[in-house]
Amino acid sequence: MKILELYSGIGGMHLALLASGVKGEIKKSIDISPIANSVYKHNFSERLLLYHNLDGLTKEMVEGFDVDTILMSPPCQPFTRNGNQQDIADFRTTSFVHLMEIFPTLQTIKRILVENVVGFEVSQMRELLVSTLTECGFICQEYILTPHQVGIPNSRRRYYLLGKKHPLEFPFEVGPLTYDFPLSEVSANLNNLVSIGDILEENQDFSQYYISDKILRKYFNILDICYSHSRNSCCFTKSYSRYIEGAGSVFTEKSEEFVKTILSQIQNVEKGSDEYLKLVVQLKLRFFTPREVCRLMCFPETFSFPPGMENRKKYMLLGNSVNVKVVSELIRLLVH
Structure with a gap:
């Protein structure tokens, strides 16, 4: 896979790709947040990162990136209780709507993975996403999943969508939104949960x-x-x-x-x-601690924040990121 990472944040999707073991390459990552980008650059090559407003993303730009897959976690505030649930009317969905407008012109894109909060599944933005992908010849499967299902002691329930463009197919029967992984060996991890004690820092x-x-x-x-x-x-x-x-x-x-x-x-x-x-x-x-939250989010021990960053900002960035283990399993499904 040749991947375009949108709303890249601190690199959760990038880390999930690495954890998945899937053969793929992040060709370009795009985010508008200076603080998130500083963390991304601290952990990955700066040449991958483009500080850019996605409202201005064009067909020509995407073609220039030479990609066939999109991984993205758009802003969740329009779909949360604290974000007033303004949905598609919220200015923070503008870039997402723009992406759906140009998506039919992106002929090279064959796979897509989207992550968002629970509540997105009943939003107008979700309707626009699914209808656009369907019109473009994509087969989609939607999930609401939790890290519990992959053995992690955390209840970060999130919405996920996997899409493949015809003639690509999934190795399972596609259906309505589901709360289970389609592969039993993944869901079986529910019986092998690690404990909180396993993620605690010592001698601190x-x-x-x-x-x-x-x-x-x-x-x-x-x-x-x-x-x-x-x-x-x-x-x-x-x-x-x-x-x-x-x-x-x-x-x-x-x-x-x-x-x-x-x-x-x-x-x-x-x-x-x-x-x-x-x-x-x-x-x-x-x-x-931020490191303990990183572990519950399944970030590797090699991941770090730039020196001197306040804990408050670390928590903020982690709270906006993805669970690496869950997304890594979904990436495997995306290419299976």
């Missing part, structure tokens, strides 16, 4: 990751707490560590039994009081 100073007293007083009751033996964690969003509700799980080195004891004791004290805080700080709750 975690002081900067401990949750503040202010947050504990106000939000302790809504925290999703993980233990070393946990086999799941919530999806990490770009707001992780800045917002609490729905932004991702937290970790404690304490035992689950100890946590239950504290939970029973705080039932008898006023929420947010000094006595309440005195109890919950004993749990030593902390945010997962």
Whole structure:
């Protein structure tokens, strides 16, 4: 495959290609975000990257890249609750709509993989995507999948579309949107989940990751707490560590039994009081480190951020990226 990586971000799709073992080459990667591009350049060859607004992508440009496959993860905010769900009317879909307008002219494109948030599957943008691909002779299969299905203790549910242009075919019967991988050996990984303990950093100073007293007083009751033996964690969003509700799980080195004891004791004290805080700080709750989130997203240990980058920005970029393991499995299906 000769690949055009659109909305390339920090290179999740690139890493997924490498992890898949599929014979392919990223010919060009395009993104408009300076901070994401700085991370991409830090990990991959700068010559691959084009800092460009996709609103201006042309047929001639794509032909010049000499590609036959597109991998992309367009902005998800138009389809999320926090993004107001303005769908195709949101200005952040402009480049995606433009791509669909020029897609019928891209005669060399034979394969496509699209990733987005759950909610995209019922959007007008999804209707435009599927109708455009169908009119262009593509066979499509849509999924909603989670890293759990490939053995990862994280519930990052995402929408995926795989498309192949006739006469290419899939090695399975194509149908409506599904929640399962078509290959049983992949789904079987559900029985081989690693634990949270397997992704934890060791011999680190975690002081900067401990949750503040202010947050504990106000939000302790809504925290999703993980233990070393946990086999799941919530999806990490770009707001992780800045917002609490729905932004991702937290970790404690304490035992689950100890946590239950504290939970029973705080039932008898006023929420947010000094006595309440005195109890919950004993749990030593902390945010997962950027490296630990990388591991849950299945980024390789060789991946890194530029020196000096703030953790807040690292979390933001990871929250906007893809799970490398899930996408690598889908890339295998795309060429199977």
